[in-house]
Amino acid sequence: MKTEYIKVDFETEAGTQGIRLAAECIKNGGLVVFPTETVYGLGADGTSADAAKRIYEAKGRPSDNPLIIHIAQPEDASLYAETDAIYKTLADAFMPGPLTVVMKAKESVPLATRGGLSTVAVRCPAHPVANLLIRLSGVCIAAPSANLSGKPSPTDARQVAEDMMGRVDMILDDGSADFGLESTIVKIEEDGSLTLLRPGRITPEELKAATGVPLAISDAVTGKLKEGAAAPSPGMKYRHYAPSAPLTLLEGDAEKCIGFIKNEGSAAIGIIAYDEDVPRFRAAFPEARIYSFGKREDELTQAHELFKLLRLMDKDPLTQIYAPLPRKSGIGLALYNRMIRAASHSIVRL
Numbered sequence: 001m002k003t004e005y006i007k008v009d010f011e012t013e014a015g016t017q018g019i020r021l022a023a024e025c026i027k028n029g030g031l032v033v034f035p036t037e038t039v040y041g042l043g044a045d046g047t048s049a050d051a052a053k054r055i056y057e058a059k060g061r062p063s064d065n066p067l068i069i070h071i072a073q074p075e076d077a078s079l080y081a082e083t084d085a086i087y088k089t090l091a092d093a094f095m096p097g098p099l100t101v102v103m104k105a106k107e108s109v110p111l112a113t114r115g116g117l118s119t120v121a122v123r124c125p126a127h128p129v130a131n132l133l134i135r136l137s138g139v140c141i142a143a144p145s146a147n148l149s150g151k152p153s154p155t156d157a158r159q160v161a162e163d164m165m166g167r168v169d170m171i172l173d174d175g176s177a178d179f180g181l182e183s184t185i186v187k188i189e190e191d192g193s194l195t196l197l198r199p200g201r202i203t204p205e206e207l208k209a210a211t212g213v214p215l216a217i218s219d220a221v222t223g224k225l226k227e228g229a230a231a232p233s234p235g236m237k238y239r240h241y242a243p244s245a246p247l248t249l250l251e252g253d254a255e256k257c258i259g260f261i262k263n264e265g266s267a268a269i270g271i272i273a274y275d276e277d278v279p280r281f282r283a284a285f286p287e288a289r290i291y292s293f294g295k296r297e298d299e300l301t302q303a304h305e306l307f308k309l310l311r312l313m314d315k316d317p318l319t320q321i322y323a324p325l326p327r328k329s330g331i332g333l334a335l336y337n338r339m340i341r342a343a344s345h346s347i348v349r350l
């Protein structure tokens with residue numbers, strides 16, 4: 001398949017024309033990669049079972065892993081889901097923005113899009129390109145992240161091109177994604193409580209403060225899904241983000257980490273380090289590749305860098321990677337959740 005690659009630019013006629021062409025492509029059942037404020041999405045008509053099938057094929061994604069549908073304005077959720085007062089509260093507080101809400105689905109969303117579930121995940125992106133694309137398409141856009149299944153989500157258009165050239169009709173390039181990790185996913189339960197299924201830019205603390213509703217954090221967010229247990233969010237059961245070299249997360253200060261790494265004695269090591277610790281790691285391991293992760297307290301920068309670093313490290317010939325274990329609160333929880341998966345739960349507390 002020939003992929004049309006278009007640089008988006010709101011300042012020029014040609015730049016916005018690209019978004020118009022992409023909307024036509026969606027209407028005609030095509031696949032379009034587009035930027036959002038979290039990561040790049042791989043979109044198609046969310047009301048078409050055939051379009052959903054094409055998305056699963058392009059990603060190499062198992063078809064029981066449901067897609068998030070994207071809407072142009074929060075009110076449109078009621079076209080596709082049974083919305084209630086809690087949805088309205090969440091929408092008023094966080095939409096448009098990086099929050100996905102799982103609710104009981106309406107028949108207008110085909111089972112293929114929802115991975116066979118009775119619920120549907122809905123998000124209203126704030127990114128101007130995503131928002132205009134959905135508006136012009138006139139339908140909701142089903143879109144998972146625009147990576148090949150198992151790889152980190154793409155946070156800029158070059159990474160998209162690596163995975164998706166020849167597999168989609170169009171790629172809209174708008175540079176680097178703002179946040180860099182996928183949306184927060186929260187489910188509205190039948191009793192009106194909330195369950196956090198995936199942490200992201202919108203934190204559990206913010207969700208609780210805005211709604212005043214009890215919020216459970218799904219076990220799979222911070223741990224390993226038990227053998228044979230049903231996944232509350234099907235995406236949780238798949239291998240995710242793992243770089244080709246094994247990754248170990250270390251909890252402890254730089255001195256302790258240096259002692260531990262020396263003791264392990266791996267051949268070609270890569271170390272993701274907070275900026276403050278980079279000089280010490282460089283001095284201790286002159287042969288190693290040291291990747292700076294942002295300052296210790298700057299979780300927004302770390303979120304922005306993580307997937308880029310995971311992809312970059314796959315291009316370096318490494319036999320072992322080390323990274324710091326993030327904290328479990330605020331945006332740290334989103335980093336923690338992605339990094340324990342990338343590390344296949346290999347954590348050493350020093």
Ligand code: AMP
Nearest residue numbers: 066067119120121144145182233234235
């Ligand atoms: P991605 O599209 O790559 O951001 O992944 C979408 C995530 O949303 C996956 O982990 C899915 O399992 C999850 N998801 C989508 N729809 C639902 C749903 N109805 N219930 C629970 N999780 C969902």
Ligand code: MG
Nearest residue numbers: 144145153182
């Ligand atoms: Mg994904």
